[in-house]
Amino acid sequence: DQQVKQNSPSLSVQEGRISILNCDYTNSMFDYFLWYKKYPAEGPTFLISISSIKDKNEDGRFTVFLNKSAKHLSLHIVPSQPGDSAVYFCAASGDSGNTPLVFGKGTRLSVIA
Amino acid sequence: DVKVTQSSRYLVKRTGEKVFLECVQDMDHENMFWYRQDPGLGLRLIYFSYDVKMKEKGDIPEGYSVSREKKERFSLILESASTNQTSMYLCASSLFGGGIQHFGDGTRLSIL
Numbered sequence: 001d002q003q004v005k006q007n008s009p010s011l012s013v014q015e016g017r018i019s020i021l022n023c024d025y026t027n028s029m030f031d032y033f034l035w036y037k038k039y040p041a042e043g044p045t046f047l048i049s050i051s052s053i054k055d056k057n058e059d060g061r062f063t064v065f066l067n068k069s070a071k072h073l074s075l076h077i078v079p080s081q082p083g084d085s086a087v088y089f090c091a092a093s094g095d096s097g098n099t100p101l102v103f104g105k106g107t108r109l110s111v112i113a
Numbered sequence: 114d115v116k117v118t119q120s121s122r123y124l125v126k127r128t129g130e131k132v133f134l135e136c137v138q139d140m141d142h143e144n145m146f147w148y149r150q151d152p153g154l155g156l157r158l159i160y161f162s163y164d165v166k167m168k169e170k171g172d173i174p175e176g177y178s179v180s181r182e183k184k185e186r187f188s189l190i191l192e193s194a195s196t197n198q199t200s201m202y203l204c205a206s207s208l209f210g211g212g213i214q215h216f217g218d219g220t221r222l223s224i225l
Contacts, residue, residue: 009153032211043117043203043216044156089156093211100146100171100210105155 003027004092006104015113019077023090023104026071030092034101035064035075038087047088048075080111115140119204119217126224132191134220136204144207145187146214147171147179149200156203162187163210194224 005024013019023033031052036044050057050064050073057064063076077084090104120135138145146161148171158171160179168179176198180188187206191198201221205214 034213036216041122041219041221043205043218045216046213049213100144100158100161101214103156105153 001026002104004090004102004104006090006107008107009105010108010110012110012112013080015082015111016079019080019084019109019111021075021088021090021107021109023073023075024071025073025092027092027094027102028071029094030102032093033064033066033073034091034093035062036089036091038089038106044089082111082113085109085111115142115206115215117204117206117215117217119202119220121220122218124220124222126194126222128195128224130194132194132222134189134202134204134222136187136189136217137185138206138215139185140206140215141184142206142208143184144210145181146205146207147177147187147189148203148205149173150203150219151200159189161210196224198222199224
């Protein structure tokens with residue numbers, strides 16, 4: 001059973017507009033959430049994270065929002081740029097020990113010029 | 114900067130061969146991971162290790178084994194390669210299990 005779900009396999013957005021990528025989770029023990037970005041033929045790179053004690057974290061054009069009651073998080077990219085076209089993975093963690101991150105299946109974002 | 118290096122970017126092997134994929138990290142991280150990425154299936158965890166000589170099965174360990182003799186090196190072994198193991202293989206490391214993972218560039222493995 002998937003504990004981290006990204007229900008949209010793909011998303012297309014016009015350059016300059018906002019991209020919103022969504023992620024849902026089922027495990028209420030998760031308390032740390034991350035977003036990764038992956039280009040073809042490269043490994044995923046860490047983008048931004050948020051702890052469950054916060055509901056928003058911002059880093060430049062990227063903002064992650066966390067709604068604990070809905071078990072939902074989203075990544076906002078404003079403004080979107082063609083270089084943002086990539087696969088985005090949501091991941092979650094429940095402890096700081098040895099349990100690995102749980103990843104979603106990814107959303108492919110295409111930013112159209 | 115954390116550096117995770119995978120020995121090959123592209124590899125072609127034949128069915129039945131024993132295949133070794135090597136991964137080295139330079140940040141003294143305790144934890145190391147092997148994933149495969151397939152279209153529509155995301156990142157699937159094969160094995161991970163939280164200490165030297167320790168290993169834990171991930172979600173899809175069948176047909177694979179691992180070795181961690183030194184802290185910086187984590188090897189993935191395909192005991193007898195099959196065509197359904199054609200995939201992109203990604204290695205990662207992290208300071209602790211649930212923390213930020215740093216990935217290598219991946220090995221695109223084709224089994225013919």
